[in-house]
Amino acid sequence: MRRRVALCLVLFAFAGLHAAAVEAVTLSTSSRWIVDDEAGGRRVKLACVNWPSHLEPVVTEGLGMQPVDAISKKVASLGFNCVRLTYPIALATNASLSSLTVRRSLLAHGLAGAVAGVEANNPGLLDLTLIESFRAVVDSLGESGVMVILDNHVSRPGWCCADDDGNGFFGDRHFDPDAWVRGLGAMAALFAGVPNVVGMSLRNELRGPRQNADDWYRYMQMGAEAVHAANPAALVIMGGLGYDTDLSFLAARPVDVSFAAAERGKLVFELHWYSFADARAWESEDANEVCGRVARGVARRGGFLLDAGFPLFLSEFGADTRGGSRKDDRYLPCAAAVAAELDLDWALWALQGSYALSTWRLVSGSTMHVAVNATTTTTPSRDGGGGLLCLDVGDDGRSVVTNPCRCLDDAAAGECDPETQWFKLVTSTRSPATGAAAAATVARGLIAA
Ligand SMILES: *[C@@H]1O[C@H](CO)[C@@H](O)[C@H](O)[C@H]1NC(C)=O
């Protein structure tokens, strides 16, 4: 418990003071620092939280739960000065999608409950189109003084990320590079005059069998120029390969874009760092060794860019902080210390507590394993269970948590005890009669049987 408190202090210490109301912030780079042009080049440290809008309904998560202005105020009051707001490129390239209303899109995904939630909490958004609603979220954040980075998370709306989901790399089934460049340009143009939009993340977590550095330069430079042409004020943020874990190829060949050499540059790189990339090591090896080794890997694959004169944005990190995950308990203090030492700009994953669309299903012969496919950027579980998380009983023996599903693998089934992951939804029970009456009832029942 004490450790967790100490950790919070570290995180908020590097959040720094959060900004007051954002009025047309223009950020640029000055060597490895992000600076505010209007404030005479004063350093601005991004202390962001991710907020997803890229899932199937393309409705920003949580709008069915709380009024958008309350969420924006909460973001600011927690000490974040910015949100990395995700979107699918289809929002910019597919007019029949972006012109759907929030109501129709939610209903198309069977989310009548979410419609009722939006009606109660954000009635003004329900009949806006998806792009208008997205814009309303950006504006609401602006009113609370929160900067926004627009992050193209996927092409087609949906969960991110898997190697083979067709959204991973240029040329994949759902990832047409030309449409993507067009979409980035359109999105940049649409938000060019919006005062709190300070940057555009070109693409989240490039990955998969097609990924290669040559195509990375070719298309990322095109995407970057399209964004810069449409909105020269915005920071242009580039992630690397391998799910945004690897920018090492830049050591040999710098990015060639028209705006990198300016006195005040716009080019920023982003990196992701989660425990699952080194799950086995965090769980089973000497934590001192693992922290040192993993941190050196992060320096080699991204940290070196600071010395090369570019800001590095740790745009996704995060952990299960409930205290039941050994790998996360070890990784998070290590990552937080590295981020503090390198004085990184950062964005926590994530703001939402749940997703409007998550499909729970029963996954074993017991019909009591209740699972959800959690193959997302936060929990691409490589701990078995094939990306499935199951309801489980927490360490306190009373709370309900999710853990990787156990005992689904036939080979080990005889040796494996799944009981803590067995759940039945019981909607009603009949109160028992007491004492003798109960005994008599049981006896009658037995006789009748
Ligand atoms: C555009 O969006 C609509 C509505 O979601 C969808 O039915 C259609 O398939 C999308 N078109 C393309 C080319 O993806």
Ligand SMILES: *[C@@H]1O[C@H](CO)[C@@H](O)[C@H](O)[C@H]1NC(C)=O
């Ligand atoms: C979970 O979803 C991912 C991505 O859609 C898919 O590749 C994977 O096969 C799914 N896993 C299971 C067990 O359904």
